[in-house]
Amino acid sequence: MRHEASAPAGRPASAEALRELGFRACRDGLDARLWLDVAPPKGGSSSDPDTPLRDTIEAFLADHDPDARLIPALGYGYGYGYSDCHVLREAYGSIAYGFIPFRYGDAMTNLKTKHGADERIVLDDLCFQVQAAHTIARELQ
Numbered sequence: 001m002r003h004e005a006s007a008p009a010g011r012p013a014s015a016e017a018l019r020e021l022g023f024r025a026c027r028d029g030l031d032a033r034l035w036l037d038v039a040p041p042k043g044g045s046s047s048d049p050d051t052p053l054r055d056t057i058e059a060f061l062a063d064h065d066p067d068a069r070l071i072p073a074l075g076y077g078y079g080y081g082y083s084d085c086h087v088l089r090e091a092y093g094s095i096a097y098g099f100i101p102f103r104y105g106d107a108m109t110n111l112k113t114k115h116g117a118d119e120r121i122v123l124d125d126l127c128f129q130v131q132a133a134h135t136i137a138r139e140l141q
Helices: 015-027 052-064 085-092 107-113 123-140
Strands: none
16 A cells, blocks of 8 residues: 655645655555655754653653654644743753653544644543653653
């Protein structure tokens, strides 16, 4: 099975189309290869990806969800939500990734409900997120 993100000629595929392609490829067990031309961001901020925090997050995933892969992502999907990572970076000079793992709920449903009008997530995901935050914080002490 082949999945493709499409866009009108000469226009890039939308972030939503690329996210959906990635989710479908992962769900179907496919090797998804994307070639992206990335322009520098206008405004905003990001944290260096090569830090002890990222290493600790990777270790948590290896121990608690070995099939998961940590990938960088911008935004929260479907235009919902807000990240305060830039506020933490600016106020405290800290590393902030906004890592919130979702392991149990359907990924496509989650994109629409975690910051939707009827905001909700699967309770098991909330428990997994608390476990992740607790474990990662203790490892970094």
